[in-house]
Amino acid sequence: MSAADGCLVVLWTAATLYAVLGGADFGAGFWDLVAGGEEAGRRPRALLDRALSPVWEANHVWLIFTVVVLWTAFPTAFSAIFTTLWIPLTLAALGVVVRGAGFAFRAASGTLGVRRVYGALFGIASLLTPFFLGAALGGIASERVPPGDASGDLLTSWANASGVVVGLLAVAACAFLAAVYMVTEAGHAGDPELERYFTTRALVAAAVTAALAIAGIVVLHEDAPYVGDRLTGEALPLVIVAAVLGVGAPVLLVRRHPAWARLLAAGSVAAVAWAWAVAQWPYLLPTRLTVDDAAGDPETLKWVLVIFVVAIVVVVPALVLLFTLAQRGRLEEGTPP
Amino acid sequence: MNALGAVAAAVPEGLLPARSQMGFTLGVHIILVPLGVVFPLMMLIANYLGLRRDDADWLRLAERWSRVAAVTFAVGAVTGTVLSFEMGLLWPGMFERFGDVIGVPFALEGIFFFLEAILISIYLLGWRRMRPWAHFWIGVPIPIVGLCGAFTVVAANSWMNQPGGFTMDANGVVTDVDVWQVIFNDAVKYEFPHMYVAAFVAAGFLVASVYAVGMLKGRRDRYHRLGFLLPFTVAAIAIPLQMAVGDSTARAVFEDQPIKFAALELNWTTGPDKPEIILGHLNEDGTVSGGLRIPGLASWLSDPSTGRDTVVTGLDSVSSEDRPSTAAVNVIHLAWDTMIGMGTALCLLAAWFAWLMWRRRDRLATSTWFLRAAVAAPLAAYLAIESGWIVTEVGRQPWIVWQIMRTEEAVTTTDATVLWVMFSAIMVLYTGLAIGTVLVIRGLTRRWREQDEAAP
Numbered sequence: 001m002s003a004a005d006g007c008l009v010v011l012w013t014a015a016t017l018y019a020v021l022g023g024a025d026f027g028a029g030f031w032d033l034v035a036g037g038e039e040a041g042r043r044p045r046a047l048l049d050r051a052l053s054p055v056w057e058a059n060h061v062w063l064i065f066t067v068v069v070l071w072t073a074f075p076t077a078f079s080a081i082f083t084t085l086w087i088p089l090t091l092a093a094l095g096v097v098v099r100g101a102g103f104a105f106r107a108a109s110g111t112l113g114v115r116r117v118y119g120a121l122f123g124i125a126s127l128l129t130p131f132f133l134g135a136a137l138g139g140i141a142s143e144r145v146p147p148g149d150a151s152g153d154l155l156t157s158w159a160n161a162s163g164v165v166v167g168l169l170a171v172a173a174c175a176f177l178a179a180v181y182m183v184t185e186a187g188h189a190g191d192p193e194l195e196r197y198f199t200t201r202a203l204v205a206a207a208v209t210a211a212l213a214i215a216g217i218v219v220l221h222e223d224a225p226y227v228g229d230r231l232t233g234e235a236l237p238l239v240i241v242a243a244v245l246g247v248g249a250p251v252l253l254v255r256r257h258p259a260w261a262r263l264l265a266a267g268s269v270a271a272v273a274w275a276w277a278v279a280q281w282p283y284l285l286p287t288r289l290t291v292d293d294a295a296g297d298p299e300t301l302k303w304v305l306v307i308f309v310v311a312i313v314v315v316v317p318a319l320v321l322l323f324t325l326a327q328r329g330r331l332e333e334g335t336p337p
Numbered sequence: 338m339n340a341l342g343a344v345a346a347a348v349p350e351g352l353l354p355a356r357s358q359m360g361f362t363l364g365v366h367i368i369l370v371p372l373g374v375v376f377p378l379m380m381l382i383a384n385y386l387g388l389r390r391d392d393a394d395w396l397r398l399a400e401r402w403s404r405v406a407a408v409t410f411a412v413g414a415v416t417g418t419v420l421s422f423e424m425g426l427l428w429p430g431m432f433e434r435f436g437d438v439i440g441v442p443f444a445l446e447g448i449f450f451f452l453e454a455i456l457i458s459i460y461l462l463g464w465r466r467m468r469p470w471a472h473f474w475i476g477v478p479i480p481i482v483g484l485c486g487a488f489t490v491v492a493a494n495s496w497m498n499q500p501g502g503f504t505m506d507a508n509g510v511v512t513d514v515d516v517w518q519v520i521f522n523d524a525v526k527y528e529f530p531h532m533y534v535a536a537f538v539a540a541g542f543l544v545a546s547v548y549a550v551g552m553l554k555g556r557r558d559r560y561h562r563l564g565f566l567l568p569f570t571v572a573a574i575a576i577p578l579q580m581a582v583g584d585s586t587a588r589a590v591f592e593d594q595p596i597k598f599a600a601l602e603l604n605w606t607t608g609p610d611k612p613e614i615i616l617g618h619l620n621e622d623g624t625v626s627g628g629l630r631i632p633g634l635a636s637w638l639s640d641p642s643t644g645r646d647t648v649v650t651g652l653d654s655v656s657s658e659d660r661p662s663t664a665a666v667n668v669i670h671l672a673w674d675t676m677i678g679m680g681t682a683l684c685l686l687a688a689w690f691a692w693l694m695w696r697r698r699d700r701l702a703t704s705t706w707f708l709r710a711a712v713a714a715p716l717a718a719y720l721a722i723e724s725g726w727i728v729t730e731v732g733r734q735p736w737i738v739w740q741i742m743r744t745e746e747a748v749t750t751t752d753a754t755v756l757w758v759m760f761s762a763i764m765v766l767y768t769g770l771a772i773g774t775v776l777v778i779r780g781l782t783r784r785w786r787e788q789d790e791a792a793p
Binding site for chain 2: 059060061062063064065067068069071072073074075076078079081082083086089090092093094096097098099100101102103104105118149150296297299300301303304307310311314315318319321322325326330331
């Protein structure tokens, strides 16, 4: 494994964490959007509101970190991706802003009518942002993003079968993650009715995600031969892991082990992400630009790897502290007694 | 190096919308930065005093400040995401060539930012159930991490002003990156202190102004006085310090970027005994109309050891395509005057505060005119920060990487109309984000006020 491959691991770890942690935030926006009318949707929305403290907008840090590592370790690929995929990436960035603004407004505005408008904005943005990020990935996988300044088609590079199916898969996976996470939240809130509510939705989302994943493999076989073939070749073990975990999560939900279901759901999304990376390898932009050719200065690559190790040494204990305190019930909204 | 510059023929149409959008989004993000850097420190001081003296007022302030800090932190994450995308959406040319040079400080910043996010989350959610001193100690690293994050980002920007730590061959291919030299470039040692102290000035005056408004409305209890005193003292100490830091920064720019210096001083020809020109405006032929001239002062300030004999480089020493346009020079000069004017006014306010504290402490809370000035102070402070960034960013033009890459070489080839549409969308959405943020914070303060009034 070269230093460039190491940087790819860093890049993809950050992207995976964004999918697993930030994805649930987008999914929560989706469930908010489809929670129904004022009366029917009141209780699930209240729980979603509680779970979605605005602090978690900080999850976008993972996206920022992914983008930064992309330009730092692979400058030429960064420029190719951001010029050819200008439209979906711009729309994704705008979606992040709409989400943040909708969030703020919804939390602030008292009257229900106004709240619903901003809630809808928040929901739609939560839907569109993962869709466009997924569509951009679909464009890369289907070999439509060549190296160079805007060398690919601005529209058809992502608005095609691969882009659409990967975009939809991203939306479905976010909804799946969020529904599974929300079952645990409902359990903490001591609300068995909402536990059932989100369990049902998690099962539906799991089925839709699975269907889209299968459709994805079929479409990619046709439209993105390199990645498509390798998904059922070199990357097959990871695809199987994703499938097993993806089936296991709903099963555990039904058997009332929501905490384990949560872990499995996150694991299945992570496995899909890594299957993808394996399927693309050794290309960063299949089949035009390899990871090694895209890599920047060797000294910089070394630094990226060092920073990653330091990050693990520093950030992981902080995260462990966060989770330990949360487990012990020391972290709770509210003022000092 | 100049072989690259020679490619530039016609200015691409996308340059104006791209620069406008970048300026706008950075200008918004910089409003949040001081809060992220300074709020945690102030909230920890209040927390410490509260625990040490078993003082409910200080603890209440610390807790509420942490909640506001969390909101502004989250909004900063959103505007920061946009900035990271813009590097590729607007300036792919720069990052294609220099991404691996300038990237490491940004990557470090990502780590610091994430650490800050985790710690702020724990601190915010720990108020109710954690043991008080353990909770305080969890917060202690936050200002340190904030300092490191601010340092790395400013390092990236100052590298654009004093690029180094790499070699470039005849084909413009970058090799031999030396990351230490990139981070500790020549400009970071003055750019960073200048921005860091500015954060204390802006955040201090901003937080204090909230309590000044409360006191003007008659809420002169101890809680409001403490809420005013701590941040205002922080800002009042920072502002004279900032004048000294700013002075040395200006001298460093005189050494490092003589053309930027000529623009901010409105100096057309090279020579000694240059006047300091306050206001005024540069004409296309190099003459200056209007303004107040103080003979010899620009020379004297540039290097007091040689006094009025100090030779100041003029704008006409380089050809017109290697310096900011005349219109830009006027913008830079006005921003420069604004920054210094606001800084001086805030210094006077700090002196007024010191006098009140020394001689008339009992009347501080009822001194209507002083409180009114304190309410206006954050406007002046933020005007100064925005002006300062205009000086450094517009003053670097036509270069994006000083004397190595032109801004027009870096800009995206995306159609100018599309860029204008995106910029318009960004402006609308940011307006929404700004209004939403203010509403959220006002909602919080209203709830707190109701709590306080209900309490015995």
